Amino acid sequence: MPHTLFPTAFGTCGVAWNEHGLTGFQLPEPDVEDTERHLAKKAQSKSAAEPRPEWLRRLIERVQAHLEGKMQDFANAPIDWSRVSDFQQAVYLHALAIKPGYKKSYGEIAKAMGLGNEAARAVGVALATNPWPLIVPCHRVVSASDKMTGFSAPGGVRTKTRLLALEGAELISE
Numbered sequence: 001m002p003h004t005l006f007p008t009a010f011g012t013c014g015v016a017w018n019e020h021g022l023t024g025f026q027l028p029e030p031d032v033e034d035t036e037r038h039l040a041k042k043a044q045s046k047s048a049a050e051p052r053p054e055w056l057r058r059l060i061e062r063v064q065a066h067l068e069g070k071m072q073d074f075a076n077a078p079i080d081w082s083r084v085s086d087f088q089q090a091v092y093l094h095a096l097a098i099k100p101g102y103k104k105s106y107g108e109i110a111k112a113m114g115l116g117n118e119a120a121r122a123v124g125v126a127l128a129t130n131p132w133p134l135i136v137p138c139h140r141v142v143s144a145s146d147k148m149t150g151f152s153a154p155g156g157v158r159t160k161t162r163l164l165a166l167e168g169a170e171l172i173s174e
Contacts, residue, residue, distance in 0.1 A: 002048035003039050005032065006060050008067040010162075013134075015063075016043030017056055021078030025132040027159060042131060063134065069166055071100040074135045083131055091126040098140040100167040105144045120144070139163045 001023055003016035011028025012035050024043025029035040040046060052060070059077055066072040075096045081089050094109045106127075110119035127138040139160045164171060 001043060001045040002050065003036075003043060003045040004048045004052060004056075004060075005036055005039075006064070008064050009069075010067045011035075013063060013067075014039040015056065015060065016040075016045035017053070018080055020080040020082065022059075022132055022135060023080050023083055025135050027133055059135075066100075066134070067166070071167060073099065074137070077132075077135050079132060079135070084129075087122070088126045088129065091123050092130065092132075092136045092138075095127065095130075095136050095138055095141060098137055100137075100140075101169050103140050103142050103164065103169055106141055107144050109141060134163070140167075140169070 001016055001018050003014055003024065005012050005014045007013075008028070012032045013028055014024075014026035014035055015022060016024035016039060024039055024045065026035050026039035026042070029038060036047070055078060059074075062072045062074070066074075084092065090113055091109060094104075094112055098104050106120035106123045107117045109123045110117060113119070113123075115122075123141070127141055130136050130138045133139065161171065
């Protein structure tokens with residue numbers, strides 16, 4: 001599977017894809033080599049030899065616009081769901097429904113899936129393994145107390161908070 005890197009206002013991001021859609025997305029690491037290495041490992045991909053498909057070029061432009069503060073909704077992005085379990089896909093589809101500037105708790109997603117609050121931890125685990133951070137907006141999921149907890153993408157909670165602030169979400173400081 002191929003991947004490519006591209007510049008954004010946040011730093012160099014990367015995407016991997018196949019004929020079915022996105023197989024991976026990488027938020028910026030401190031250096032470009034780390035971004036590419038982590039994307040290649042996560043998506044089991046290598047640098048693209050062929051040109052980017054038109055749908056991917058448009059998606060990259062939308063990611064760049066989003067990270068410049070021009071909000072985008074990625075709910076219609078082509079994603080290769082074969083890389084995740086049915087449970088993960090269900091969680092990710094709920095995350096995709098959260099619009100920029102809004103947040104939901106892990107428990108709210110569990111409840112929306114017809115599960116009890118005790119499933120909030122399973123929702124969190126699924127989001128921690130999200131192959132498409134930003135595209136599948138796991139950063140919009142917070143704790144029940146609205147705290148910025150757990151974000152496994154580069155930069156951790158700092159990146160999560162930065163993305164939410166960019167999107168105009170209400171943030172509570174302690």
